[in-house]
Amino acid sequence: MALLLLVISFALFYFYMVRAKKGAEISARTFPAVAAIPEAVGRAAEMGKPVYYTTGLGMGTLNNPLNGPQTLAGISILGHVTRLCSRNGVRIDYFTPIVDSLPLVEETMRTAYLMEGNPEGFDTNHIHFQQDQSPYLTASLGYMQRERPASNIMLGGFYYESVVLGEAGNTIGAMQIGGSANTHQLPFLVATCDYTLIMEELYAASAEIAGDPDVLGSLKGEDILKFVVLALLGVGFLLGLANNATLINILRM
């Protein structure tokens, strides 16, 4: 049974990845958190304040199997936010303790300003790197007290810094958008942020923004598998009410 499900899922992923590559219209659904980004940048423009953006501790490296993908998703959304900031003349400050992500961050922000026809807008001083979690937190809290950013965007692999940054953003009244696939930090992001991307939504949002056909194709494949799971759950629940265990025995084969 497990082998069957593995083969079916690989076939579905491959089928939709090929279709997405051939230009079939596959897109992620609209996420309130992503739809709120223009509002966050607009708010910064009105108040003449900067935007604070961070992708969290992510265990300090891109090469971490659990946090690497989350940090990369946060950086690809950073490109989208930087373009909006350049268009509205708003300054964006990026904070990170991940040393091996710096080349990618610089490249992402530089291309974003270039694509907005504003290459001189890019300034490496807007990228703030600190060696470890505590210096990164202290620098971020100091920045928030001094600059009082209008919006605080936290998307990536977070650890307990989500509590500290979320609270600091709250006390200066910033509009906050959060997102992570680390379950242990989601409660704090939901409690302190106005909008939150939960678990896989972070990857779907970044794939949509980056227009990555492979990821979008496999997301469609995942959704089809979710329909299979939903059908099994629905039918199984009704059979359960009727005290009939045939489906359970089939699944146990």
Place this chain on the structure above:
Amino acid sequence: MSEVYKRELVFLVAGLVAAVMIVTYFLDIPVLNGLAQQLQVWALIIQLMAIGLGAINLVRVNYRHMQQKTEGLWIFSAWFMVLFAIMLLLGLVGLSTGSENAIYSWVFANVYTSLSSTLYAITGFYIFSAAYRAFRARNIDAAILLIGGVFVILANAPVGAVIWKGFPIIGGWFNISGQVPAMRTFTITGALGLLAYGFRTLLGKESGFYGEAGQ
């Protein structure tokens, strides 16, 4: 074509190793089982040998701070280099003589143990101040989250039962049933996400962990 050994061959190696593991999980082929176990021993050796990477990176960053005399940091970096060298030497002496060096084990048992628990527990402070200043029922989501959270807090703390019989009952129900739909959905959708991520890795579509970072 010259780039093949830098990318495509690497993905082929990763894909073949993964394929061996998948096949041996489902089918019992002695020859393949032997190969799978050999590869698993190799993976263990490689991972054990990679510990130096983190250390070299740390030494490099701190050395740069010392060189540039970065204001407010270089003294600590110097202290890091000195202490790191001493502890490493004491440890190596212990390894070579077969019996742990007395100072090394004293520092390990007292300095390391206290700092490790203390630094990790600092989050207890933050959660308390955040509870007061940030955890507000600003929308329905946050309201449900906080109500569920308070019931579980008062079910976990023995005093909850003393205040009102209902807390351990309702909180206990949250702990054993109320949170199950969410946790089960995270488990299922997380597993499907891993299947997709694994499949993209097999096809060489995922390259973040090769240090190519998103190219």
Place this chain on the structure above:
Amino acid sequence: MSSGNIWDKLQAIDRRVFYWILFIALMIPYLRPIGFPIEINAPAKGIYDELSTVQPGEVCVLSINSGVSAWGDCLPAMVACIRMLAQQDARILVWGMGHTDIDITWQEIMDRSPELKDKVYGEDYAFFGYLPTQETTIALLAEDIRAVFSLDRYSTPIDDLPIMEDVNGADDVRLLLSSDTGDVQGYYIRQWHTKHGTPIGSIGIAMNASGDLPFFLSGDLFGLSGGSRGGAELEQLAGVPGEAITTMDAISVSHLLVVFAIILANVGYFATRGKR
């Protein structure tokens, strides 16, 4: 003084005031223990029930995948389980993944387990030390322990240990306890339980009581001890009162403070929301 600025003043209280209140509040129960009764929940009962069916001579494994920093959550439960297994003359193998301070954790467990004092190392229990965290290594251990450990922690060849006589892999192990801050217990479920049927018990930090719950309910875990609360329940069940039960009073006081803070914050929020 209109009600508006009472809440603003309360809002403006310096964060450090809270930290001092919390730190002192945590000490009071240690000075004057209160001893609220502790109710037993199903997940911790699951561990106690399975462990009490272990027969003398059966091989049990403790995999210590939590560090010194998580002693508050994991150490009491590990001590309670080891003391139970020692009382039942089980053979105990110990190793650990991911935390390089495992030697200290195992030494602390031995210090707190009087039952181990009259046990013979190499016959009743054996310690193999640190391994890096990786699912492939756990899969290898399930097939052939000797492919990973050819020597024990003290460099004694594995075949010179009488305890290891008929023990080769997961099929010879009665049950495995995994103490975790991360998700190594998931690796054991997949590589030991699903493939070899070895019962797995999880002794985790408190958050694992949520994350691992689906696997307890689906039968992939025979039991689940979450945090110091799980440790206190196991200490009570096994009749070996220890640090977790004394910590429970401090938990009660501090948890009341957190609930009070949340209520105050939300009352303040709704009182001033009309004004903003």
Place this chain on the structure above:
Amino acid sequence: MFFSDIAVGYPTDMGGILGLWAALILMLMIYSYPLYKENFAYRFAEYTYVAVSMAIGIIVTLDSLIRTQLTPLVTKGQLILVIPVILGFMMYFLLVPDYRWVSRYPIAILVGSSMGVGLSSQIIPSILNQIISTIQNPGVGATAIDWFSFVFIAVGTICATMYFLLTYEHKGPIKYTTQAGRYFIMLGLGAYFGNTVLFRLSMLATRAQLFLQVLKIIPM
């Protein structure tokens, strides 16, 4: 090895008492940050931790490598294990920018093996068993609460899984079930939040306990 952080009973030997006081002073240096403000003592203690833990990490890992793999390589003469040792050294090319590709081969083995092992084995426990235990009714003799929980969990899991449909807009008929799904998820995150509070405060509690123990206010 002698140590005394939370050893059973107050230490009598000099090394033990010194160790206990070192533990207390270091703790106060760290907590000077939240209880006062970020200062020299906190930074000093933090860098001490980074240096000591990295050195210990290397020693313990080296010991594990020599003990578990290299000694058998020499004694049993499994020369084939020379290959992974070479692959292990190839990892360090990650630090040499223009030869970084060399490190991709050992990483490929690490990633390929853990991906292969994890992928195939998670389908039964994380997908099939979760479906089975959701649709298994509480059986004979179950109380009303058991049946309520059975319906609650089944309906909740269906709605929450619908919420995670990522390439279909939440409009039309599934608008309400996905909204309900998000509320079920919030309930789960609330319980997770409650357990996180227990986790963080338990650790701080044992630190407060140590503070009293070192000052001999309460027994060890």
